[in-house]
Amino acid sequence: MGLPTLIYDGDCGFCTRSVRWVERLPVRVRVVPWQEADLAALRTTEDRARHEVVWVPPRGRVRGGAAAVAALLKHCRRPWPVLGRAMDAPLLRSAAEFVYRRVANNRHRLPGATPACQLPAEQRPGPR
16 A cells, blocks of 8 residues: 655745655655646646645545645654544534634745745635
8 A cells, every 4th residue: 555645835935844844743655746746646636736735545535724634643653643633523623624724825924935825816815
């Protein structure tokens, strides 16, 4: 069985810094920017990969956003699976997604960000 894959935005400085942190976790995962990935083979789309981090297990459901982060943490060694299960629990899932979406939508304002971090206009929240 192969490794799971974590797909991220390789043009975004904040995303790249976040992935560097992930690479230090006690986890075996293939990390690939969507710009270099065979997205069709990974069962996802460019639109989804531009919008959120994507977790692709060798088998099973592809997950995005906070659910992808939860899946990643559950795949780590202790103590990280506890946090991943908490994020995926019904009572906290909505809060985790809310926080994830706020960070993702404002990633261009966060430390390490570059102009490439800003979402395209059609994906930004609020009035256009």
